[in-house]
Structures are given as C-alpha cells and as structure tokens.
Amino acid sequence: MSKNTDVVVVGGGYAGVMAANRLTQRDDVTVTVINPRSVFVPRLRLHQLVGGTHDAVVDYKDVLAERVRLVVDSVTRIDAAGRKVTTGEGDTIAYDYLIYAVGSGTAGHRVPGAAEFAYPVATLEAAQRLRTVLFDTAMTAPVTVIGGGPTGIETAAELAEQGRNVTLICGGALGPYLHPKARRTARKYFAGLGATVIEGSDAAVTAVARDAVELGDGRTLASEVTIWTAGFDVPDLAARSGLRTDAAGRLLTDETLTSVDDARIVAAGDSSAPSDLPFRMSAYTAYCLGAHAADTLLRRIAGEQPTPIDLAFPAMCLSFGRDAGIYQLGHKDETATRLYFSGFAGKKLKEFACEAGIKHLATEARKPGSHHWFKDGKHRPQLLRARRDNTVAPVA
Numbered sequence: 001m002s003k004n005t006d007v008v009v010v011g012g013g014y015a016g017v018m019a020a021n022r023l024t025q026r027d028d029v030t031v032t033v034i035n036p037r038s039v040f041v042p043r044l045r046l047h048q049l050v051g052g053t054h055d056a057v058v059d060y061k062d063v064l065a066e067r068v069r070l071v072v073d074s075v076t077r078i079d080a081a082g083r084k085v086t087t088g089e090g091d092t093i094a095y096d097y098l099i100y101a102v103g104s105g106t107a108g109h110r111v112p113g114a115a116e117f118a119y120p121v122a123t124l125e126a127a128q129r130l131r132t133v134l135f136d137t138a139m140t141a142p143v144t145v146i147g148g149g150p151t152g153i154e155t156a157a158e159l160a161e162q163g164r165n166v167t168l169i170c171g172g173a174l175g176p177y178l179h180p181k182a183r184r185t186a187r188k189y190f191a192g193l194g195a196t197v198i199e200g201s202d203a204a205v206t207a208v209a210r211d212a213v214e215l216g217d218g219r220t221l222a223s224e225v226t227i228w229t230a231g232f233d234v235p236d237l238a239a240r241s242g243l244r245t246d247a248a249g250r251l252l253t254d255e256t257l258t259s260v261d262d263a264r265i266v267a268a269g270d271s272s273a274p275s276d277l278p279f280r281m282s283a284y285t286a287y288c289l290g291a292h293a294a295d296t297l298l299r300r301i302a303g304e305q306p307t308p309i310d311l312a313f314p315a316m317c318l319s320f321g322r323d324a325g326i327y328q329l330g331h332k333d334e335t336a337t338r339l340y341f342s343g344f345a346g347k348k349l350k351e352f353a354c355e356a357g358i359k360h361l362a363t364e365a366r367k368p369g370s371h372h373w374f375k376d377g378k379h380r381p382q383l384l385r386a387r388r389d390n391t392v393a394p395v396a
C-alpha cells in the first residue's frame with residue numbers, strides 16, 4: 001500500500017481553494033487548508049461590500065471539496081527544514097508538501113498621514129470597517145478615492161452611483177491597462193455618475209490629513225472620508241520563514257511554481273513570483289496558478305517531472321456601479337487591444353467573470369482536474385529568454 005501524502009495549503013483564497021480541490025484527484029493525498037476566516041472571501045466583490053450591494057462572503061462548503069480539511073487559523077511560521085507550520089493558536093501542523101497561497105492585502109501607505117487617516121478596501125475586515133464609516137457619514141460629504149487602478153475605479157464608481165460626492169485621484173492614468181478608447185469611455189461613465197477624476201502623476205496625493213488631501217500640484221482638497229486603493233502588498237510570511245522572495249515579498253519560484261529553496265514548497269496566486277517575473281495580481285491568475293501548483297505536486301508525488309506554467313491573461317473587466325462595465329480584451333502579452341465591451345454588455349461580462357471565479361472553484365471541488373485555462377506558449381518564454389540574454393524582447 002502506498003504511503004499517504006499530507007499537503008498543507010496556507011491561505012484559502014482563489015489560489016489555495018483551487019489547488020486544494022485539484023489535489024483531491026488522488027485518494028492517498030490528505031489536504032488541509034489553513035485560513036484565518038471560516039468563510040471564503042471573493043475579494044473582487046469588496047468594493048460592493050463598501051457600497052452595500054454584496055456581502056462579499058461565500059460559504060466554504062460551496063467552493064471547497066468535502067474531503068479537504070479546513071483549519072481556521074493563521075500560519076505564523078513555516079519551518080521548511082522540519083516540514084511543519086506553526087499557527088497563531090500555537091498549533092504545529094506537519095506536511096509532506098506545502099502550497100503557499102497567502103494572497104495580498106492593503107499596500108503600505110507611502111505618503112504621510114495615509115496610515116492614520118485613509119481607509120483601505122483590500123481585505124474583508126477593512127472593507128467592513130469602511131462601510132461602517134460611510135454609513136455614519138453624510139451623503140453630501142466629500143469622499144476621495146486614491147488610486148486609478150481597478151480597485152480605485154470600482155470603489156469610486158460604486159459610491160458615486162449612490163449619489164456620494166466622489167473624487168478619484170489616479171496618481172497617473174485612469175485605468176493604466178485600458179486601451180485609450182476604453183479609457184475615454186471610463187471618463188464618460190464617471191462624468192455621468194457625477195464623480196470628479198483627477199489624472200496625472202503631477203496631481204498624485206502627497207499627504208493625507210483628517211479632513212483633506214494634498215496633491216503634488218499644490219492643491220488641497222477637502223475630504224471627509226479618504227480611501228486608499230493604490231496597490232496591494234503581500235504578507236511577509238515567506239520572508240519571515242527564511243524563504244527567498246522577490247523585492248515585494250512574493251515567494252520566489254521556478255516556472256513549475258516550486259520554491260527556489262525547497263522542492264516541497266509550491267506557491268500560487270498574488271503571493272507567488274515565478275522566475276522573479278510575477279503574473280498580474282488577479283483572481284483569474286490566482287486560480288489558474290493554484291491549479292498548476294496542484295499539478296506540479298501531483299506530478300512530483302507520481303514521480304514525474306513537473307511542467308512550466310503556461311498562462312495567458314485574456315481580458316480585464318471593471319464595474320462602474322451596478323449599471324455599466326468595461327470588459328477590455330487583451331493581447332496575450334498583457335497589452336490591451338482596441339476591442340472592449342462597454343455599457344450593459346460590459347456589466348454583464350463583468351458579473352459573469354465574478355460568478356465564473358466561484359463556479360470554477362465549485363466545479364473543481366466536484367470534478368477535480370477539470371479546470372483548463374488560456375495558454376500563452378510564446379510571450380513568457382520570450383520574456384524569460386530576453387531577460388536571460390539581457391536584450392529587449394521582440395513583441396509580436
């Protein structure tokens with residue numbers, strides 16, 4: 001009889017849940033997910049939680065395979081040499097293999113006053129707190145959203161749609177990933193919602209006070225509630241555990257997603273940095289990487305050679321409140337095409353993408369091994385080669 005293999009998955013987000021479900025293909029693998037909450041958080045709904053249109057939680061029984069054990073706790077240290085983790089409750093859990101999928105959270109506040117006076121949105125608890133603050137704030141009060149990426153855009157639009165007095169300060173371009181045509185549409189949506197959009201790096205926020213924000217161009221804007229959405233940071237668990245990370249703290253892996261320090265540790269999602277060339281942080285990327293991380297372990301357990309990750313990022317979608325959206329199609333090299341869907345079609349596609357994330361996890365729980373994703377095959381190997389040769393990649 002073959003020996004049972006224990007796999008511990010640290011983090012029960014998109015990457016961790018997908019990986020855990022996929023591992024149940026083998027009856028002789030025991031899977032334990034360790035996560036600080038007893039509910040799954042679809043983080044791409046957190047701006048809706050802030051706006052009061054979604055509670056942004058899903059029962060684990062709807063997305064996690066029955067055979068997977070859930071431990072509600074936080075890992076405080078990974079002991080790679082001893083093959084065990086220590087948790088916040090003081091427990092020790094041993095493993096044969098570990099999947100590192102701790103995701104991301106609020107970016108460190110990089111301007112004076114932001115840590116004290118700006119509210120983040122990137123975690124369930126942060127979004128719940130902000131919701132309470134807004135509940136106690138007059139509808140006419142000025143609300144400033146800092147960050148022109150997807151989280152800032154969606155949060156600003158959600159609040160403007162409710163009739164709040166919103167200013168979005170991008171710190172650069174509005175939706176840097178968007179094609180210029182789609183960006184014009186985004187500006188039109190904000191104008192229709194009555195929100196002010198300030199673009200350009202000259203007008204980036206330089207300081208946050210209790211009731212105002214200061215901009216690089218010398219302006220001071222009144223702001224009763226200031227919301228910080230500029231970037232995500234990752235937990236420092238890998239670095240604290242003595243594992244090598246990229247400059248942002250993501251676990252460094254090879255192209256099979258295996259830690260460069262330890263063949264028994266595999267990483268996926270926002271907290272992974274394959275070849276020091278991390279994929280875009282997104283739910284779609286996270287669950288595809290989660291599936292590949294599981295495949296790497298399953299191959300290793302079977303005595304086979306794991307394969308390199310091959311993943312294309314086909315599109316990005318944004319909601320502009322509950323009535324409009326933009327679904328921006330992308331080239332395989334992660335640049336935007338001229339093609340995008342807006343208005344009702346964009347909104348429907350955005351909603352479909354949010355639902356699809358949960359459905360893919362649920363399907364994998366029932367039929368482990370069934371998830372497939374868009375392959376690239378070309379651009380990533382080209383980028384890796386170019387970096388190795390220290391030349392500029394020819395982009396097709």
Ligand SMILES: Cc1cc2nc3c(=O)[nH]c(=O)nc-3n(C[C@H](O)[C@H](O)[C@H](O)COP(=O)(O)OP(=O)(O)OC[C@H]3O[C@@H](n4cnc5c(N)ncnc54)[C@H](O)[C@@H]3O)c2cc1C
Nearest residue numbers: 011013014015043044075102103104269270281282283286
């Ligand atoms: C407001 C908002 C809107 C977004 N919109 C989109 C969108 O439209 N499309 C899109 O693709 N992406 C979107 N994203 C990004 C997307 O949600 C993330 O990229 C995705 O959640 C990453 O998945 P993950 O599994 O890597 O990490 P997460 O979903 O962050 O899951 C990681 C899990 O690990 C847990 N964890 C952390 N530390 C520990 C520890 N020490 N021990 C145990 N568990 C731990 C965390 O609590 C969490 O449950 C959005 C994010 C936000 C905040």
